[in-house]
Amino acid sequence: MSISVVILAAGLGTRMKSNKAKVLQSLSGKAMIFHILKQAFAISDDISVVLFHQKELIKEEICKDFENVRFFTQDLEHYPGTAGALKSYTPKYERLLVLCGDMPLITQKSLEKMRDLKADFGVAVFESKEPKNYGRVVLKNDEVQKIVEFKDASENEKQISICNSGVYVIKSEILAQVLPQISNQNAAKEYYLTDAIALAKSLNASVKACFVDELEFMGVNDKFELSVAETLLQERIKKKLMLQGVIFHNPSSSFISCEAVFKGECEIYEHVRIEGKSVIENSIIKSSSVIEDSVVINSDLGPLAHLRPKCELVNTHIGNFVECKNAKLKGVKAGHLSYLGDCEINEGTNVGCGTITCNYDGLKKHKTIIGKKVFIGSDTQLIAPVEIEDEVIIAAGSSVSGCVPKGALFINRAEKKIVKDFFYKKFGLQ
Known part of the structure; x- marks a missing residue:
């Protein structure tokens, strides 16, 4: 009709x-x-x-x-x-x-x-x-x-x-x-x-x-009614996903965008926020993580991780306090305390604690490209534009720029210097 x-x-x-x-x-x-x-x-x-x-x-x-x-x-x-x-x-x-x-x-x-x-x-x-x-x-x-x-x-x-x-x-x-x-x-x-x-x-x-049902036909006229409608709509979204096979731990604590798509078996822990047109497939999202307009496939994220827009994670582990932005990660491990922005990182690569991509020079964003089976030591700065080829080791504490060839060890540290008894001289203790 x-x-x-x-x-x-x-x-x-x-x-x-x-x-x-x-x-x-x-x-x-x-x-x-x-x-x-x-x-x-x-x-x-x-x-x-x-x-x-x-x-x-x-x-x-x-x-x-x-x-x-x-x-x-x-x-x-x-x-x-x-x-x-x-x-x-x-x-x-x-x-x-x-x-x-x-x-x-x-x-x-x-x-x-x-x-x-x-x-x-x-x-x-x-x-x-x-x-x-x-x-x-x-x-x-x-x-x-x-x-x-x-x-x-x-x-x-x-x-x-x-x-x-x-x-x-x-x-x-x-x-x-x-x-x-x-x-x-x-x-x-x-x-x-x-x-x-x-x-x-x-x-x-x-x-x-x-x-008809009163709640379904409720008018939203103020911020309180807006919050009531938000709660009811979130319940509806998550109920549909759970019937589809998604596991939610404490579902009322999480926020799921009405445009988000879930595929396969997924598990969502408490206090997770998934925004925009994100796609989650066969993945685990742990407590207090945020995903914005990103794709997560066969991966685990968090707790306390943040995917800003345009990220694509496949077969990847992202741990706590890791932030990614416009990052394409395939078969990568980044366990904790890192920033990975405007980058492509390939299979078998391990990103050490405290690694950051220095992608912004104050005027433009630059890209970091990392190959397969790269080991990046802790506290590494990747100063984009930078390219690291396959099977490279980056020593902890290095600042990397330019291109690092396949199979190389890259180490870049200031010369060690020890001034004997400097503490006592500075504070007049001797």
């Missing part, structure tokens, strides 16, 4: 108390509206977003991930409110699904349930123990009689526990008929889409309730 989807995202989001638009607030590594669009595109090829506040920034962010999104601008000055948002919008299909831009937990399954509802007008509702400021829904045999906005509700109506989620499905021809008749004669002086219900019923349209 073809259906158009429009997402209302024009609000100012003042309760978020942020210079960033509400729908751009990050959840599991992506903007809030990303999660809604992902589910919407699963059921429709006609997706529109209504914008106003920071519309160019939001449009730019959306276009990074989604093509063929139509954008409309709400005239908030003259037509505020949910009905006002649809004044300039025209759906492609005979049925329209109206979503809110602050519902990042909504799922494809629920959208399909709304899409398939047998009614001229459908309202997603839920029963709540704490209805707060939600609009109240008056029902009779699952037929919606009316929806009262909280600001306009009487004391008796405020006692109703069935709430309006703000998500609707409606026949496009009915919307076209009732939208011009909606007025702003209410406490907020806004044009409410809820008023379309009474107008639709006057046309003998059937208006049905569709019961």
Whole structure:
């Protein structure tokens, strides 16, 4: 069944108390509206977003991930409110699904349930123990009689526990008929889409309730609700991965990007953070390690290790307090306390404690290339650009530059000097 989807995202989001638009607030590594669009595109090829506040920034962010999104601008000055948002919008299909831009937990399954509802007008509702400021829904045999906005509700109506989620499905021809008749004669002086219900019923349209999960349809309006949504989304992500075969130790303590990919048998220890489009395959990530937009295959990392973006680890061991950036490591051991940036290191190479690649000269980044079966002693500085060929030994404490040929020993240390009794002379003890 073809259906158009429009997402209302024009609000100012003042309760978020942020210079960033509400729908751009990050959840599991992506903007809030990303999660809604992902589910919407699963059921429709006609997706529109209504914008106003920071519309160019939001449009730019959306276009990074989604093509063929139509954008409309709400005239908030003259037509505020949910009905006002649809004044300039025209759906492609005979049925329209109206979503809110602050519902990042909504799922494809629920959208399909709304899409398939047998009614001229459908309202997603839920029963709540704490209805707060939600609009109240008056029902009779699952037929919606009316929806009262909280600001306009009487004391008796405020006692109703069935709430309006703000998500609707409606026949496009009915919307076209009732939208011009909606007025702003209410406490907020806004044009409410809820008023379309009474107008639709006057046309003998059937208006049905569709019961949904309250948490899934929760609106995210402030930083506390953002944290609640983050927790719920993380639980959903990690549950899916665990059912896929990933082992999590204390899963609630870790953060996994919604774009991260896991393959094979993986094990994630506590307090791990995996960001961006990272790929983890048949690997173990130990406690308190951070991985950013990197690939880890048949390897182990940590504890307390950090992969900055563009790292690729294959058959590699990275130990505690090792930081890598734009590093391609294949069959490498780097046990502890090292920085490996802008480098390529090949099979059988051992990187000693305290080794660093000096990759930045203050103006440009330079590359370090290390061959196979190289032994790098502790406290070595690799001053890029530098190339170390296969089967080389770098003596501990060396500063390496240029090229070191295959099979060589490289040693570069200052001449040893001992001044007898210098301590006593310096401090006047003799």
